[in-house]
Amino acid sequence: MTTITLHPDFRVAPVDRRVFGSFVEHLGRCVYTGVYEPGHETADEHGFRRDVADLTKELGVTMLRYPGGNFVSNYTWEDAVGPVEDRKPFLDLAWRTVEPNLVGTDEFLQYCEREGIEPMMAVNLGTRGIDAAIGLLEYCNGEAGTKWADMRIANGRVEPYGVKLWCLGNEMDGPWQIGHKDAHEYGKLAAATGRAMRQVDPSIELVACGSSSMMMDTFGEWERTVLSYCYDVVDHISMHAYYEEMDGDRGSFLASGTAMSTFIERVVASADAIGAQKRSDKRISISFDEWNVWYLFSRFEGETNLPVQRDAPRIIEDVYSALDAVVVGDLIISLLSHSDRVAVGCLAQLVNVIAPIMTEPDGPAWRQTTFHPFATAARLAQGDALQVKVDAATMATAKHGDVPTVTAAATVDPETGALALFVTNRTSEEQVVTLRHPGATARIDGGSAVLADHEGPREGKDAAESYGMVDALPATHEDGTITLRLAPESWTAFHGTLES
Numbered sequence: 001m002t003t004i005t006l007h008p009d010f011r012v013a014p015v016d017r018r019v020f021g022s023f024v025e026h027l028g029r030c031v032y033t034g035v036y037e038p039g040h041e042t043a044d045e046h047g048f049r050r051d052v053a054d055l056t057k058e059l060g061v062t063m064l065r066y067p068g069g070n071f072v073s074n075y076t077w078e079d080a081v082g083p084v085e086d087r088k089p090f091l092d093l094a095w096r097t098v099e100p101n102l103v104g105t106d107e108f109l110q111y112c113e114r115e116g117i118e119p120m121m122a123v124n125l126g127t128r129g130i131d132a133a134i135g136l137l138e139y140c141n142g143e144a145g146t147k148w149a150d151m152r153i154a155n156g157r158v159e160p161y162g163v164k165l166w167c168l169g170n171e172m173d174g175p176w177q178i179g180h181k182d183a184h185e186y187g188k189l190a191a192a193t194g195r196a197m198r199q200v201d202p203s204i205e206l207v208a209c210g211s212s213s214m215m216m217d218t219f220g221e222w223e224r225t226v227l228s229y230c231y232d233v234v235d236h237i238s239m240h241a242y243y244e245e246m247d248g249d250r251g252s253f254l255a256s257g258t259a260m261s262t263f264i265e266r267v268v269a270s271a272d273a274i275g276a277q278k279r280s281d282k283r284i285s286i287s288f289d290e291w292n293v294w295y296l297f298s299r300f301e302g303e304t305n306l307p308v309q310r311d312a313p314r315i316i317e318d319v320y321s322a323l324d325a326v327v328v329g330d331l332i333i334s335l336l337s338h339s340d341r342v343a344v345g346c347l348a349q350l351v352n353v354i355a356p357i358m359t360e361p362d363g364p365a366w367r368q369t370t371f372h373p374f375a376t377a378a379r380l381a382q383g384d385a386l387q388v389k390v391d392a393a394t395m396a397t398a399k400h401g402d403v404p405t406v407t408a409a410a411t412v413d414p415e416t417g418a419l420a421l422f423v424t425n426r427t428s429e430e431q432v433v434t435l436r437h438p439g440a441t442a443r444i445d446g447g448s449a450v451l452a453d454h455e456g457p458r459e460g461k462d463a464a465e466s467y468g469m470v471d472a473l474p475a476t477h478e479d480g481t482i483t484l485r486l487a488p489e490s491w492t493a494f495h496g497t498l499e500s
């Protein structure tokens with residue numbers, strides 16, 4: 001028998017709403033013909049597509065990371081500010097694409113402002129360093145009267161943007177990164193850059209690069225070394241993880257959320273070890289600023305040595321299946337369960353590039369399968385994350401050992417008692433779950449689910465949009481006992497109330 005036990009007093013921490021962030025990189029068609037397409041019939045006066053902005057709103061994205069990704073490690077931000085007609089294209093070496101510099105810092109930050117989304121900026125610690133980083137920070141956040149702030153004002157923007165969240169480079173542990181560094185080189189540079197940036201604006205939050213994935217040979221040692229240099233300077237350490245079904249191993253793929261939890265707990269342990277050694281009361285939190293399903297190893301092959309391309313080429317435009325949506329839901333359960341440490345999350349990326357939203361140039365925009373669990377969780381996960389005790393059978397997986405067949409996360413709004421309960425059923429059988437709530441009153445009012453099926457990726461608008469949330473199997477309330485039913489290979493979001 002599977003049981004889930006909840007109590008409103010057993011709170012983990014408030015959900016940091018920045019966990020429902022996403023990511024806009026100058027890569028492929030994320031920016032050009034993605035968020036930005038001046039000639040498009042829905043484009044606003046700034047050239048941004050309204051259809052994409054509306055879907056982004058529906059997706060519930062709270063925060064956007066920009067401008068990369070691998071792109072940032074060879075980016076000259078100064079080339080993309082000021083009059084557009086004076087901006088020169090440059091060859092981005094990360095994706096070997098000619099970047100026209102039509103969208104730069106001002107366009108992006110003003111887009112975020114108009115859409116009510118918090119920006120997260122990354123500085124280039126690949127080909128550049130402290131000087132470029134403090135210049136960009138002053139450009140964004142400085143008051144009138146100094147060089148870079150005055151340049152912003154001359155470019156038409158008087159008020160500082162007040163960008164709070166800053167990434168100190170991107171994936172600097174990855175040999176593919178332009179200006180890749182070892183942990184000592186990067187740790188020293190991140191600490192020095194972070195210190196200088198705080199002299200410009202002490203109110204910012206800084207993210208040091210963690211490992212590009214748990215599979216990196218340097219994983220663990222990287223975190224330890226980097227944080228030994230910059231523990232006192234930074235607020236967060238980044239995590240990146242992409243999951244995919246490989247060689248038809250459905251079980252391991254469905255267990256991705258457990259793999260993500262293991263990864264989080266290992267990075268937290270690495271960070272806390274440094275804190276303990278320093279006898280520090282400070283706790284470093286996690287900026288999980290790239291996560292998603294990405295068929296990196298099974299489909300990306302052949303795209304690693306790209307010819308130079310221009311005009312927004314189609315790069316890593318993964319098309320998602322229903323199973324991928326269930327896994328995205330399961331990954332969200334992992335993030336929410338770790339709300340005491342995970343402060344930021346970015347579904348990578350927002351449009352066209354491994355994205356929940358797709359577009360055609362001069363054509364429509366639509367939702368991929370993975371859109372639905374994200375949008376549902378972003379809407380319902382309000383207030384505090386709860387400790388959720390799941391008692392379920394385990395299943396054996398090739399990659400992750402024995403994992404629970406059912407996983408869950410829950411949030412409760414302390415003001416209203418509104419409960420959201422997210423549950424994955426990783427098995428191919430329907431599961432019956434008893435929801436226990438000793439000493440508290442609970443009610444489940446309804447729910448919706450994403451179901452995996454055995455169809456392949458849903459290519460194009462019609463196929464993708466024929467998929468959506470379905471009603472959850474109804475919950476029953478009998479003699480104070482709540483019984484939930486979970487469809488086979490599904491992710492369900494229940495809503496109701498929970499009060500002591």
Ligand SMILES: O=[N+]([O-])c1ccc(O[C@@H]2O[C@@H](CO)[C@H](O)[C@H]2O)cc1
Pocket residue numbers: 025027068069070071170171176212213290296348349
């Ligand atoms: O595991 N890998 O081989 C691997 C390779 C590249 C990689 O790049 C990251 O993912 C890209 C797409 O979001 C971002 O630009 C970059 O930060 C992330 C992981």
